[in-house]
Amino acid sequence: MSNGKSILVDVSRCTGCRGCQVACKQWNNLPATKTIQTGTYQNPPDLNGETYKIVRFAEGRGEDQKPYWNFLSDMCRHCVNPPCIAASNDGDSMIHDEATGAIIYTPKTAEDDYEMALEICPYKIPRKNEKTGALTKCTMCFDRITNGLIPACVLSCPTDAMRFGDRDEILKEVERRVTELKKTYPKAKAIDAADVRVIYILTDDPDKYGEYVQA
Ligand code: SF4
Numbered sequence: 001m002s003n004g005k006s007i008l009v010d011v012s013r014c015t016g017c018r019g020c021q022v023a024c025k026q027w028n029n030l031p032a033t034k035t036i037q038t039g040t041y042q043n044p045p046d047l048n049g050e051t052y053k054i055v056r057f058a059e060g061r062g063e064d065q066k067p068y069w070n071f072l073s074d075m076c077r078h079c080v081n082p083p084c085i086a087a088s089n090d091g092d093s094m095i096h097d098e099a100t101g102a103i104i105y106t107p108k109t110a111e112d113d114y115e116m117a118l119e120i121c122p123y124k125i126p127r128k129n130e131k132t133g134a135l136t137k138c139t140m141c142f143d144r145i146t147n148g149l150i151p152a153c154v155l156s157c158p159t160d161a162m163r164f165g166d167r168d169e170i171l172k173e174v175e176r177r178v179t180e181l182k183k184t185y186p187k188a189k190a191i192d193a194a195d196v197r198v199i200y201i202l203t204d205d206p207d208k209y210g211e212y213v214q215a
Protein backbone atom coordinates (compact mmCIF):
# COMPACT_ATOMS: atom_id res chain seq x y z
CA MET A 1 0.00 0.00 0.00
CA SER A 2 1.26 3.50 -0.79
CA ASN A 3 1.56 5.91 2.05
CA GLY A 4 -1.46 7.78 0.68
CA LYS A 5 -2.06 11.51 0.68
CA SER A 6 -1.80 14.32 3.21
CA ILE A 7 -2.65 17.98 3.63
CA LEU A 8 -0.39 20.45 5.40
CA VAL A 9 -2.04 23.47 7.05
CA ASP A 10 0.58 26.08 7.96
CA VAL A 11 -1.24 28.54 10.20
CA SER A 12 1.63 31.04 10.02
CA ARG A 13 0.50 31.76 6.45
CA CYS A 14 -3.25 31.90 7.16
CA THR A 15 -4.91 35.32 6.95
CA GLY A 16 -8.34 34.08 8.04
CA CYS A 17 -9.87 35.00 4.68
CA ARG A 18 -12.23 31.95 4.84
CA GLY A 19 -11.80 31.25 1.14
CA CYS A 20 -11.27 27.57 2.01
CA GLN A 21 -14.54 27.45 3.96
CA VAL A 22 -16.47 28.91 1.02
CA ALA A 23 -14.69 26.67 -1.52
CA CYS A 24 -15.70 23.60 0.52
CA LYS A 25 -19.34 24.71 0.47
CA GLN A 26 -19.22 25.39 -3.26
CA TRP A 27 -17.58 22.14 -4.32
CA ASN A 28 -19.82 20.00 -2.11
CA ASN A 29 -22.91 21.94 -3.15
CA LEU A 30 -23.77 22.71 0.46
CA PRO A 31 -26.29 25.42 1.34
CA ALA A 32 -25.30 28.48 3.34
CA THR A 33 -26.00 28.39 7.06
CA LYS A 34 -28.11 31.28 8.32
CA THR A 35 -26.27 32.96 11.16
CA ILE A 36 -26.16 36.15 13.19
CA GLN A 37 -23.20 38.30 14.16
CA THR A 38 -22.00 37.20 17.58
CA GLY A 39 -18.94 39.41 17.85
CA THR A 40 -16.52 37.08 16.07
CA TYR A 41 -15.60 36.38 12.47
CA GLN A 42 -16.09 32.66 13.22
CA ASN A 43 -19.28 32.18 11.33
CA PRO A 44 -21.21 29.88 11.46
CA PRO A 45 -20.28 29.39 15.11
CA ASP A 46 -19.32 25.73 14.58
CA LEU A 47 -19.22 22.85 12.11
CA ASN A 48 -22.67 21.48 11.27
CA GLY A 49 -24.27 18.86 9.02
CA GLU A 50 -23.87 21.21 6.03
CA THR A 51 -20.54 22.80 6.97
CA TYR A 52 -17.57 20.45 6.70
CA LYS A 53 -14.89 23.07 7.22
CA ILE A 54 -14.73 26.13 9.44
CA VAL A 55 -12.07 28.75 10.02
CA ARG A 56 -11.81 29.12 13.79
CA PHE A 57 -10.91 32.52 15.21
CA ALA A 58 -9.37 32.35 18.68
CA GLU A 59 -8.48 35.47 20.62
CA GLY A 60 -7.12 36.15 24.07
CA ARG A 61 -4.01 37.29 25.91
CA GLY A 62 -0.78 35.32 26.23
CA GLU A 63 1.37 34.92 29.35
CA ASP A 64 3.00 38.26 28.47
CA GLN A 65 -0.48 39.85 28.40
CA LYS A 66 -0.09 40.67 24.72
CA PRO A 67 -3.24 39.98 22.68
CA TYR A 68 -3.27 37.15 20.13
CA TRP A 69 -5.74 36.48 17.32
CA ASN A 70 -5.23 33.07 15.77
CA PHE A 71 -6.89 31.45 12.76
CA LEU A 72 -7.25 27.72 12.20
CA SER A 73 -8.94 26.17 9.19
CA ASP A 74 -10.55 23.21 10.98
CA MET A 75 -11.60 19.95 9.28
CA CYS A 76 -11.47 16.17 9.58
CA ARG A 77 -7.86 15.04 10.08
CA HIS A 78 -8.35 11.78 8.13
CA CYS A 79 -6.70 9.81 10.93
CA VAL A 80 -4.21 7.11 9.92
CA ASN A 81 -6.11 4.69 12.22
CA PRO A 82 -9.51 6.41 12.41
CA PRO A 83 -11.27 5.81 15.73
CA CYS A 84 -14.60 7.07 14.37
CA ILE A 85 -14.97 3.95 12.23
CA ALA A 86 -15.74 2.08 15.47
CA ALA A 87 -19.09 3.93 15.46
CA SER A 88 -20.02 2.33 12.14
CA ASN A 89 -22.41 -0.43 13.14
CA ASP A 90 -22.69 -2.25 9.82
CA GLY A 91 -19.02 -2.02 8.93
CA ASP A 92 -19.43 -0.35 5.53
CA SER A 93 -21.10 2.98 6.25
CA MET A 94 -17.64 4.56 6.64
CA ILE A 95 -14.96 3.85 4.08
CA HIS A 96 -11.20 3.97 4.66
CA ASP A 97 -9.78 4.33 1.15
CA GLU A 98 -6.57 2.34 0.85
CA ALA A 99 -4.90 4.34 -1.92
CA THR A 100 -5.37 7.84 -0.50
CA GLY A 101 -6.06 7.16 3.18
CA ALA A 102 -9.21 9.32 3.00
CA ILE A 103 -12.06 8.49 5.39
CA ILE A 104 -15.45 8.84 3.72
CA TYR A 105 -18.86 8.72 5.38
CA THR A 106 -21.64 7.32 3.19
CA PRO A 107 -25.42 7.92 3.51
CA LYS A 108 -25.56 4.62 5.43
CA THR A 109 -24.15 6.49 8.43
CA ALA A 110 -27.75 7.55 9.09
CA GLU A 111 -27.94 4.19 10.92
CA ASP A 112 -24.75 4.78 12.92
CA ASP A 113 -24.31 6.03 16.45
CA TYR A 114 -23.71 9.78 16.08
CA GLU A 115 -23.01 10.41 19.79
CA MET A 116 -20.36 7.69 19.75
CA ALA A 117 -18.74 9.01 16.56
CA LEU A 118 -18.49 12.49 18.04
CA GLU A 119 -17.30 11.26 21.41
CA ILE A 120 -14.61 9.01 19.99
CA CYS A 121 -13.21 11.59 17.53
CA PRO A 122 -10.31 13.37 19.26
CA TYR A 123 -10.99 16.51 17.21
CA LYS A 124 -14.82 16.49 17.60
CA ILE A 125 -15.47 16.60 13.86
CA PRO A 126 -18.49 14.46 12.83
CA ARG A 127 -21.88 16.17 12.58
CA LYS A 128 -25.37 14.90 11.77
CA ASN A 129 -27.20 16.30 8.77
CA GLU A 130 -30.62 17.19 10.15
CA LYS A 131 -32.33 16.66 6.78
CA THR A 132 -30.91 13.25 5.85
CA GLY A 133 -29.88 11.88 9.24
CA ALA A 134 -26.47 10.93 7.79
CA LEU A 135 -23.21 11.78 9.53
CA THR A 136 -21.09 14.28 7.63
CA LYS A 137 -17.60 15.67 7.45
CA CYS A 138 -14.82 16.48 4.96
CA THR A 139 -14.13 13.75 2.37
CA MET A 140 -10.64 15.07 1.46
CA CYS A 141 -12.49 16.00 -1.78
CA PHE A 142 -12.34 12.32 -2.69
CA ASP A 143 -14.07 12.93 -6.04
CA ARG A 144 -11.42 15.51 -6.96
CA ILE A 145 -8.28 13.78 -5.72
CA THR A 146 -9.14 10.52 -7.48
CA ASN A 147 -9.42 12.52 -10.72
CA GLY A 148 -6.04 14.21 -10.53
CA LEU A 149 -7.26 17.42 -8.85
CA ILE A 150 -6.33 18.87 -5.48
CA PRO A 151 -8.93 19.50 -2.73
CA ALA A 152 -11.06 22.59 -3.30
CA CYS A 153 -9.93 24.24 -0.05
CA VAL A 154 -6.26 23.81 -0.94
CA LEU A 155 -6.87 25.19 -4.43
CA SER A 156 -8.67 28.24 -3.05
CA CYS A 157 -6.03 29.29 -0.52
CA PRO A 158 -4.43 32.54 -1.72
CA THR A 159 -1.46 32.36 0.66
CA ASP A 160 -0.35 28.74 0.21
CA ALA A 161 -1.26 28.03 3.82
CA MET A 162 -2.47 24.62 2.63
CA ARG A 163 -0.63 22.06 0.55
CA PHE A 164 -1.78 18.67 -0.69
CA GLY A 165 0.37 15.80 -1.89
CA ASP A 166 1.86 12.39 -1.27
CA ARG A 167 2.13 11.84 2.47
CA ASP A 168 5.87 11.13 2.43
CA GLU A 169 6.54 14.43 0.65
CA ILE A 170 4.19 16.37 2.93
CA LEU A 171 5.89 14.91 6.02
CA LYS A 172 9.25 16.10 4.71
CA GLU A 173 7.81 19.55 4.07
CA VAL A 174 6.31 19.61 7.59
CA GLU A 175 9.73 18.92 9.08
CA ARG A 176 11.42 21.55 6.92
CA ARG A 177 8.82 24.21 7.67
CA VAL A 178 8.79 23.61 11.45
CA THR A 179 12.59 24.00 11.53
CA GLU A 180 12.30 27.23 9.57
CA LEU A 181 9.48 28.64 11.69
CA LYS A 182 11.20 27.86 14.98
CA LYS A 183 13.72 30.61 14.20
CA THR A 184 10.91 33.16 14.55
CA TYR A 185 8.41 31.21 16.65
CA PRO A 186 10.19 29.00 19.21
CA LYS A 187 6.90 27.20 20.02
CA ALA A 188 6.29 26.20 16.39
CA LYS A 189 5.34 22.54 16.06
CA ALA A 190 3.40 20.06 13.95
CA ILE A 191 0.31 18.53 15.57
CA ASP A 192 -0.10 14.73 15.77
CA ALA A 193 1.78 14.32 12.47
CA ALA A 194 2.31 10.56 12.86
CA ASP A 195 -1.39 9.89 13.46
CA VAL A 196 -3.26 12.15 11.04
CA ARG A 197 -3.23 13.05 7.35
CA VAL A 198 -4.27 16.67 7.83
CA ILE A 199 -1.29 18.08 9.67
CA TYR A 200 -1.36 21.52 11.26
CA ILE A 201 1.76 23.52 11.95
CA LEU A 202 1.08 25.96 14.79
CA THR A 203 3.28 28.81 15.96
CA ASP A 204 1.87 28.99 19.50
CA ASP A 205 0.43 26.63 22.13
CA PRO A 206 -2.42 24.45 20.72
CA ASP A 207 -4.92 25.74 23.29
CA LYS A 208 -4.55 29.20 21.75
CA TYR A 209 -6.24 27.95 18.55
CA GLY A 210 -9.31 26.22 19.94
CA GLU A 211 -10.50 23.42 22.18
CA TYR A 212 -9.85 20.20 20.22
CA VAL A 213 -6.82 21.08 18.15
CA GLN A 214 -4.56 18.34 19.51
CA ALA A 215 -5.47 14.72 20.41
S1 SF4 B 1 -10.63 13.40 12.67
FE1 SF4 B 1 -12.40 12.44 13.66
S2 SF4 B 1 -13.89 12.21 12.00
FE2 SF4 B 1 -11.89 12.53 11.03
S3 SF4 B 1 -11.06 10.46 10.66
FE3 SF4 B 1 -10.27 11.16 12.66
S4 SF4 B 1 -11.73 10.34 14.14
FE4 SF4 B 1 -12.74 10.25 12.14
Ligand code: SF4
Binds near residue numbers: 015020162
Ligand atom coordinates in the same frame (compact mmCIF):
# COMPACT_ATOMS: atom_id res chain seq x y z
S1 SF4 C 1 -8.05 30.02 2.36
FE1 SF4 C 1 -5.98 29.87 3.26
S2 SF4 C 1 -5.59 31.92 4.13
FE2 SF4 C 1 -7.79 31.80 3.75
S3 SF4 C 1 -8.65 31.08 5.75
FE3 SF4 C 1 -8.31 29.23 4.47
S4 SF4 C 1 -6.23 28.53 5.10
FE4 SF4 C 1 -6.44 30.67 5.79
